[in-house]
Amino acid sequence: MEGGIRESVKEFYTKVAMKPRKELCCPTSYSKEDVSHIPEEVMEVSYGCGSPVLSADIKEGEKVLDLGSGGGVDCFIAAKLVGRNGRVIGVDMTEEMLKKAENASSRVARNLGFSVVEFRKGFLEDIPLEDEAVDLVTSNCVINLSPDKPKVMEEIYRILKHGGRFCISDVVAEKDVPDDIRSDRELWGECIGGALKEDEFIDTAKKAGFYGLHVTSRYLYREVKGIRFYSITLKGYKFKKGAECVYIGQYAIYNGPFRSVQDDDGHEYPVGVPVEICTDTAEKLMKPPYRGFFTITDPTKGMEEAVPCTPGSDNTSSCC
Ligand SMILES: C[S@@+](CC[C@H](N)C(=O)[O-])C[C@H]1O[C@@H](n2cnc3c(N)ncnc32)[C@H](O)[C@@H]1O
Numbered sequence: 001m002e003g004g005i006r007e008s009v010k011e012f013y014t015k016v017a018m019k020p021r022k023e024l025c026c027p028t029s030y031s032k033e034d035v036s037h038i039p040e041e042v043m044e045v046s047y048g049c050g051s052p053v054l055s056a057d058i059k060e061g062e063k064v065l066d067l068g069s070g071g072g073v074d075c076f077i078a079a080k081l082v083g084r085n086g087r088v089i090g091v092d093m094t095e096e097m098l099k100k101a102e103n104a105s106s107r108v109a110r111n112l113g114f115s116v117v118e119f120r121k122g123f124l125e126d127i128p129l130e131d132e133a134v135d136l137v138t139s140n141c142v143i144n145l146s147p148d149k150p151k152v153m154e155e156i157y158r159i160l161k162h163g164g165r166f167c168i169s170d171v172v173a174e175k176d177v178p179d180d181i182r183s184d185r186e187l188w189g190e191c192i193g194g195a196l197k198e199d200e201f202i203d204t205a206k207k208a209g210f211y212g213l214h215v216t217s218r219y220l221y222r223e224v225k226g227i228r229f230y231s232i233t234l235k236g237y238k239f240k241k242g243a244e245c246v247y248i249g250q251y252a253i254y255n256g257p258f259r260s261v262q263d264d265d266g267h268e269y270p271v272g273v274p275v276e277i278c279t280d281t282a283e284k285l286m287k288p289p290y291r292g293f294f295t296i297t298d299p300t301k302g303m304e305e306a307v308p309c310t311p312g313s314d315n316t317s318s319c320c
Contacts, residue, residue: 012189017096037111048140050169068142072101084114153208210236
């Protein structure tokens with residue numbers, strides 16, 4: 001059913017926007033405080049499978065894109081977190097979903113006391129945004145619905161700024177999904193038929209250019225015909241290599257607890273051993289998700305002055 005997937009998904013979500021299906025709503029329980037500013041009719045069509053926005057370490061003033069925004073629940077939660085100086089854009093292809101989200105928008109703005117959310121009609125595979133436009137991309141139970149997942153990941157990479165990140169919750173399968181499930185339109189709409197295996201999903205992000213990929217949550221979502229489907233939340237980062245990447249005498253010392261680790265560029269870091277690194281690698285290791293795992297020496301001071309870093313520390317100067 002490759003050719004008709006988009007149309008059939010759109011039809012599915014038009015129906016469930018007009019007539020909410022309670023059993024499709026995810027088991028994610030948002031705290032009252034997170035959603036107190038969001039109208040009930042948005043919550044009724046909250047069809048995600050995680051809470052990527054709450055796991056994304058959103059900072060005030062950030063520009064966020066939510067892909068497959070549906071009734072807008074994640075955009076509205078993000079709005080509260082980015083504050084009046086931030087911006088949130090929701091993209092979805094289904095008009096009925098966009099209508100729901102737009103109808104709720106002014107009430108959310110009134111409740112928050114500011115208006116920073118905008119919805120755009122568009123496809124995951126052709127995002128209606130310019131290159132390097134946002135700090136963060138979130139998506140909640142959407143990418144499994146696309147017939148062209150590599151293209152979606154390439155698009156996410158394109159519209160993220162240098163140093164930007166994604167935080168995506170989605171459904172993955174424990175093994176290859178057989179044809180009888182893949183070709184079932186209802187199961188595809190329910191986020192089952194189009195699911196990749198977890199390693200394939202991560203690999204799609206890796207091939208698009210993302211680094212630092214890691215899963216921050218995993219739980220059993222559903223079991224269908226003897227196959228377990230999990231909801232995972234995956235984070236990944238964009239780094240545009242600088243033309244100016246040089247060796248200036250910086251070393252990275254891996255602090256443990258593993259005996260040795262390898263980064264996305266294939267550099268090996270045995271615990272406690274100084275490894276000479278270029279300026280690009282130093283920049284990466286000083287930021288999430290690596291921050292705190294390495295001690296980076298200051299090239300002007302040398303190894304004697306290296307200060308061990310505290311995991312989670314905000315110090316991005318000479319140390320970590
Ligand atoms: C399972 S719902 C999730 C909605 C929302 N993220 C939430 O958590 O409530 C999937 C949404 O993705 C949208 N969608 C699916 N495939 C899409 C595509 N290729 N391009 C744009 N939107 C798409 C659907 O219209 C639907 O609103």
